[in-house]
Amino acid sequence: MGAAVDLKEEVYRRKRGRENKCIESVAPGHTEQVDNIIQTITQKITTDYGDLVNQVSRGEKEVQVLENVVEKTIVDLGAGLGRACSTRETVTKVMDSILGYGILQPYINDPEITDIFVNGPDNVYKRVKGEDIFIPEVHWKNNNHLEQYIRSVLVRCGRKIHSGIPLVDARDVKNKLRINAGISPVAKIPYITFRKHTVYNFTLEDFLQNGTFTQEVLDFQQKAVEARLNLLIAGPTGSGKTTLLRFLAEQFIPPNQRVVVLEEEEELMLRLHNLVALEAKKKSGEEDTSVEMEDMVRNALRMAMRRIILGELRGKEAFTLLRAFGTGHDGGLTTIHANDTYNAIEQLAVMMMYANQPLSYTQLKRIISQSVDLIIYIENYRVVEVTSVDGFDENKNDVILNPVFVTERAEDGRLNCRFCSISSNLRKLFWQRGVKI
Numbered sequence: 348m349g350a351a352v353d354l355k356e357e358v359y360r361r362k363r364g365r366e367n368k369c370i371e372s373v374a375p376g377h378t379e380q381v382d383n384i385i386q387t388i389t390q391k392i393t394t395d396y397g398d399l400v401n402q403v404s405r406g407e408k409e410v411q412v413l414e415n416v417v418e419k420t421i422v423d424l425g426a427g428l429g430r431a432c433s434t435r436e437t438v439t440k441v442m443d444s445i446l447g448y449g450i451l452q453p454y455i456n457d458p459e460i461t462d463i464f465v466n467g468p469d470n471v472y473k474r475v476k477g478e479d480i481f482i483p484e485v486h487w488k489n490n491n492h493l494e495q496y497i498r499s500v501l502v503r504c505g506r507k508i509h510s511g512i513p514l515v516d517a518r519d520v521k522n523k524l525r526i527n528a529g530i531s532p533v534a535k536i537p538y539i540t541f542r543k544h545t546v547y548n549f550t551l552e553d554f555l556q557n558g559t560f561t562q563e564v565l566d567f568q569q570k571a572v573e574a575r576l577n578l579l580i581a582g583p584t585g586s587g588k589t590t591l592l593r594f595l596a597e598q599f600i601p602p603n604q605r606v607v608v609l610e611e612e613e614e615l616m617l618r619l620h621n622l623v624a625l626e627a628k629k630k631s632g633e634e635d636t637s638v639e640m641e642d643m644v645r646n647a648l649r650m651a652m653r654r655i656i657l658g659e660l661r662g663k664e665a666f667t668l669l670r671a672f673g674t675g676h677d678g679g680l681t682t683i684h685a686n687d688t689y690n691a692i693e694q695l696a697v698m699m700m701y702a703n704q705p706l707s708y709t710q711l712k713r714i715i716s717q718s719v720d721l722i723i724y725i726e727n728y729r730v731v732e733v734t735s736v737d738g739f740d741e742n743k744n745d746v747i748l749n750p751v752f753v754t755e756r757a758e759d760g761r762l763n764c765r766f767c768s769i770s771s772n773l774r775k776l777f778w779q780r781g782v783k784i
Contacts, residue, residue: 354549354557354587354728382488384437388420389444390495393502400445404503404521410446417441445499450485455522455541463541468493477585494537497528516629518612525612544614549594559587560730561764564752567733567784568723572599574780575654575678576720581691587728588682589614589658596656596680604678607647610658611640623650640664641702644671657681665695666702666711673718688724688734692746695719709744716746720776729754730764735773749773 393400396416402408418438448455454463454473462474468487472479487493501508504517504526513533517526528539554560560568571578572595580588593615600606600619608615608624617624625646630637640657641664647655648671655676657668660683672679683698685691692715699711706714716739724732731754737747749770757763769777769784777784 354553354559354590381440385440385444386492386495388417388424388437388441389499391420391424392417392441392445393499397502397507400503401505404446405505410442413445414438414442417445446503448500449496450487451541454482454485455524455543461543465493465539467536467538490537493539494530497530497537497539500526500539501528548597548618549590551598554594557728558762559591559725559728563766564730564733564764567751568595569599570777570782570784571721572596572678572680574777574782576776576780577672577677577679577718578681579691579695579719579722580680580682580725581685581688581722582682582725583686584684586725588725590728591723591725591730592656592658592680592682593617600654600678604653605651606654606656607650607652608656608658609640609643609647609664611661615656615658617656623652641667644668647671648676654678654680659683660695660698662698663701663703665698666704666714669695669699669714669718673714685724688722688732688748691722691724692748712744712746713739720773721751722748729762731762735770737770737772 392413396413399408399413399416403410403413418434421434421437421441443449443452451463451465454460457473459475460473464472464474464479466472468489471482471485473482474480487496498508501515501517504519506515506517508515508528508530510530510532513531514529515527517528518524519526523544525542525544526539527542528537530537551565555562555565578595580592582588596606596615596617597619602620604621606617606619606622608617608622610624611627613624613626615624625643627640627643628638640662644655644657644664644667655668655671656679657664658681660668660681668679668681683691683694685694692712695715696708696711699714700708716736719736722732722734722736723730724734730752732750733752734748734750737749739745740747750767751769751773752764752766754762754764774784
């Protein structure tokens with residue numbers, strides 16, 4: 348086996364090596380006159396032709412159609428940049444401002460930057476390998492200038508922001524960006540946040556070399572998926588929950604089994620053949636309707652699927668999902684934010700309370716004990732504990748948890764994952780599903 352690798356470092360290495368991707372150099376600074384002209388034209392186009400910008404961004408209309416509108420607007424306004432740029436070059440700059448990300452484009456392109464935070468016109472940060480770094484060279488003239496930039500970004504995502512709708516969530520599907528922005532009166536200073544999302548399909552060798560799990564833990568996880576146990580993958584933010592879920596699903600779910608994937612925002616992008624992927628939808632107008640995670644779980648129960656995969660539990664959908672898990676819908680996989688295995692149970696029970704069902708906290712925990720079979724806890728891309736859920740203790744009014752694998756620190760300082768035991772309840776479940784352990 349080769350030298351150990353760090354999966355987080357590998358993320359950045361693979362980003363740097365993506366084909367046909369290059370980091371654009373920051374363009375030389377424009378004069379204030381050039382900036383003003385480009386801003387004026389951009390504002391007019393996004394205001395008067397917002398629908399066209401959105402259609403071009405989605406690929407529904409040719410870019411040339413928008414370019415013609417931009418060129419006509421420049422001519423009508425007499426807004427050429429004189430000696431600095433020709434009309435053709437002015438069109439290019441305005442198109443970059445409308446369809447690209449302008450001054451932030453080099454940072455959007457940079458594969459090592461995972462987040463960009465614009466906290467104000469002269470307060471911009473980038474996140475690189477978990478560290479937030481100030482970018483002094485990026486700034487806007489004032490709050491109004493930044494607000495116009497925010498409007499131009501959101502309009503091509505099909506969203507509008509104004510005093511009546513001062514907070515907006517949006518997605519740039521093409522560039523795999525999640526965008527959150529706010530303006531007055533809620534945000535006294537305009538802000539916009541960009542979060543990147545890129546799928547990396549790590550190999551088995553990557554996980555083993557990194558120490559994400561040992562061969563023994565891997566074999567057990569494989570048998571758990573094959574036995575159609577309901578798995579809950581828990582861990583803190585950025586711990587590798589989604590990466591592990593994707594790996595287990597793609598590696599060990601039989602290709603002929605019908606799978607439905609439910610997500611708030613598409614992240615998993617599983618390479619499975621017999622699959623239907625659903626994504627939640629927010630209400631975008633008075634006559635529009637929203638589709639929430641809970642709605643999609645209910646819909647999934649009518650799809651004759653073999654497995655439900657829910658990307659991340661966040662709210663009241665937890666109640667509907669666990670009721671399904673506990674009533675014959677086996678083989679489910681989902682993730683949850685938690686600080687440890689016990690906290691995962693607590694968080695799950697609290698989410699189920701959002702469903703406003705006439706059940707006590709204790710009764711909800713009893714449902715959990717009947718629905719979840721195995722909890723895999725992961726931290727920093729390392730599986731540190733695998734725990735079986737073995738029923739409900741009526742005396743203590745709590746879920747019974749028994750560790751299968753635990754991580755301990757050896758005398759030499761290294762972390763070792765040690766096998767504990769397989770409870771009689773879990774062993775019986777494997778036997779019932781026809782899987783030998």
